Amino acid sequence: MSSLAATPQIAASSAAEGEALLGLAALGKTGLALLLVIGLILLCSWLLRRLNAGQNLAGQPLKVLGSTAVGQRERVVIVEVAGTWLVLGVAPGQISKLHELPAPASAAPAASALPDGTFAERLAMAFRHNLRRNPATASQPNEA
Numbered sequence: 001m002s003s004l005a006a007t008p009q010i011a012a013s014s015a016a017e018g019e020a021l022l023g024l025a026a027l028g029k030t031g032l033a034l035l036l037v038i039g040l041i042l043l044c045s046w047l048l049r050r051l052n053a054g055q056n057l058a059g060q061p062l063k064v065l066g067s068t069a070v071g072q073r074e075r076v077v078i079v080e081v082a083g084t085w086l087v088l089g090v091a092p093g094q095i096s097k098l099h100e101l102p103a104p105a106s107a108a109p110a111a112s113a114l115p116d117g118t119f120a121e122r123l124a125m126a127f128r129h130n131l132r133r134n135p136a137t138a139s140q141p142n143e144a
Helices: 001-055 118-134
Strands: 062-069 074-079 084-091 096-104
Touching: 096 118
Parallel strands: none
Antiparallel strands: 062 074, 074 084, 084 096
């Protein structure tokens, strides 16, 4: 009789093990599906970056050669447009042309293409040039 009494306990324990295995299998399938979705997202983002990286905007002769921050929200940007380099000052809500020079034969900015002098001298020269071209935008000094 003891063997008959043990049979329901064995059946109950094997049923619990079966349910636990089914639960782990479902968890494994869910985890695998999640990894598959994350992998697809990463693959799509990589493909988009790869396809867009080599594309210059068709019909747009504008190319940004370099930029540097000169303040918290101000930048100096070198842009090539139709064989001409433009040095632009970019601030929130305003873009000013600081200097213009013909593009050299190479695509990289060359030190020889820039005017001689220190950065401060070149910046002052660019501001003077900009003020001569646009005197209306020059701020009047406050008289004390």
